[in-house]
Amino acid sequence: MESIYVLEPGAYLRREGECLKIMKNGELVQEIPMEGLRKLTLIGYVSLTGGVLDYLIQQRVETIFMTPTGRFRARLALDEHRHVALRQAQYVRLAEEDFALQTAAIIVKGKLKNMARFLLLRARHYDDAELRLGAVRIKSMADAVDSVKDIKKLRGLEGNGTRIYFDVFHRLIRNPQFEFHGRNRRPPLDPVNAMLSFVYTMLTNETLSAIKACGLDPYLGSLHAVDYGRPSLACDLVEEYRSFLGDRLVLSLVNRREVSPEDFVYRKTAPANFVDEEELKKKRPVEMKPAISRAFVASYEEMMNRSVTYPPSGKKTTYRLLLLHQARAFAAYLSGKSEGYSPFLWEV
Amino acid sequence: MFYLVCFDIVDDRARNRVVKCLKAYGERVQKSVFECANLTEEKFLKMKNRLEGLISDQEDTIRYYPLCRGCLKSFEFSGTGVPPEQGKFRVV
Numbered sequence: 312m313e314s315i316y317v318l319e320p321g322a323y324l325r326r327e328g329e330c331l332k333i334m335k336n337g338e339l340v341q342e343i344p345m346e347g348l349r350k351l352t353l354i355g356y357v358s359l360t361g362g363v364l365d366y367l368i369q370q371r372v373e374t375i376f377m378t379p380t381g382r383f384r385a386r387l388a389l390d391e392h393r394h395v396a397l398r399q400a401q402y403v404r405l406a407e408e409d410f411a412l413q414t415a416a417i418i419v420k421g422k423l424k425n426m427a428r429f430l431l432l433r434a435r436h437y438d439d440a441e442l443r444l445g446a447v448r449i450k451s452m453a454d455a456v457d458s459v460k461d462i463k464k465l466r467g468l469e470g471n472g473t474r475i476y477f478d479v480f481h482r483l484i485r486n487p488q489f490e491f492h493g494r495n496r497r498p499p500l501d502p503v504n505a506m507l508s509f510v511y512t513m514l515t516n517e518t519l520s521a522i523k524a525c526g527l528d529p530y531l532g533s534l535h536a537v538d539y540g541r542p543s544l545a546c547d548l549v550e551e552y553r554s555f556l557g558d559r560l561v562l563s564l565v566n567r568r569e570v571s572p573e574d575f576v577y578r579k580t581a582p583a584n585f586v587d588e589e590e591l592k593k594k595r596p597v598e599m600k601p602a603i604s605r606a607f608v609a610s611y612e613e614m615m616n617r618s619v620t621y622p623p624s625g626k627k628t629t630y631r632l633l634l635l636h637q638a639r640a641f642a643a644y645l646s647g648k649s650e651g652y653s654p655f656l657w658e659v
Numbered sequence: 660m661f662y663l664v665c666f667d668i669v670d671d672r673a674r675n676r677v678v679k680c681l682k683a684y685g686e687r688v689q690k691s692v693f694e695c696a697n698l699t700e701e702k703f704l705k706m707k708n709r710l711e712g713l714i715s716d717q718e719d720t721i722r723y724y725p726l727c728r729g730c731l732k733s734f735e736f737s738g739t740g741v742p743p744e745q746g747k748f749r750v751v
Contacts, residue, residue, distance in 0.1 A: 313697075313747040322751070329683030333751050343749050344695075346683040347702065605750050612748040 314350040326362040355379040373520045381509030394526035400646045415534040419469045421654025422550040423453035429554040445479035485566045502575045510557040519545035521638040551654035574603035663724040664693045676713045
């Protein structure tokens with residue numbers, strides 16, 4: 312089994328040899344072979360024994376802890392990658408202002424182009440003038456990126472592009488049961504936003520794993536400023552996947568009516584600032600029911616294993632490996648082994 | 660490749676060890692039948708090697724049947740159980 316997700320609340324994991332036993336209330340729920348395990352994601356309140364921990368550390372399994380709403384909580388921090396020179400190159404190069412600006416510009420441009428492309432494809436599909444207009448506006452912003460010489464302006468440009476994108480996003484939803492009135496988060500207030508947040512967290516985690524696998528430091532990026540505990544580089548590199556992987560997955564679930572508003576639990580609440588995690592937990596306005604979060608994770612995983620042609624090599628690969636190839640390309644760019652970095656531009 | 664592994668082992672201790680080893684690679688679908696999905700050549704040889712060290716050459720046997728996608732598609736069953744699992748991931 313390459314990846315295992317545990318969502319069962321109150322479950323605990325035990326190990327017998329190389330077999331993972333998922334227990335609940337002293338009873339065996341499921342046994343899963345662990346040979347070849349690469350990634351373990353624990354969603355909600357799941358505990359594990361020392362034996363499991365030992366195996367995860369020994370086999371260097373990427374282990375991620377998430378909240379039931381899909382927020383990132385923790386990661387099992389394994390020993391740092393051995394490639395010191397690469398990390399050093401990352402620190403030195405990204406400290407150069409020009410280089411950092413150039414890198415951020417590449418990322419913003421890739422993101423805007425992908426958003427525009429996505430809107431344009433859907434506009435053609437639904438024959439929707441508003442979507443086309445949104446696409447054109449974002450496209451023109453992408454073209455303006457090269458003339459921006461200031462990181463703050465660049466961030467503003469990115470924010471503006473994203474705003475235009477989410478202003479027309481509701482037109483992509485073709486299921487009258489769901490509404491979308493703009494993007495909100497921390498906490499997300501409606502089902503569509505909740506699903507978007509969930510899938511973005513998953514993608515960011517995936518990107519972070521890819522970054523770590525090729526030896527870079529995920530906490531220093533260029534577009535996202537350095538902040539305590541924020542994996543800036545992962546936030547940077549995930550931008551190019553948001554619309555074509557994240558949004559497309561959420562939209563397909565909604566538009567194909569694989570989810571319905573009854574699949575969510577709602578709580579009445581005023582969207583105020585929360586004092587701490589505890590309060591947030593009590594007051595979160597919307598949450599996926601267990602059955603649907605399982606289906607959600609399964610379709611996410613299917614998507615990541617879908618195959619795609621990777622342009623630089625022309626070879627078939629999966630979306631998951633694509634993220635790794637892109638992270639390697641970024642590492643090559645930082646260490647000066649290749650001229651530039653190009654975000655993956657979707658042709659689908 | 661998808662492998663169907665079945666065994667006949669006389670000694671209880673040896674059998675327990677074989678079961679424990681096989682649980683690392685696949686699902687136990689019957690008392691002495693395992694289904695191992697997504698085994699690479701390397702993984703398969705490793706598993707076979709480990710198992711060979713656990714059994715007695717004179718009395719016991721383990722048989723491995725590779726199954727192609729077409730074979731799996733035409734899988735049928737009677738009575739209880741679930742069809743073979745083929746995914747690379749599991750959501751619990």
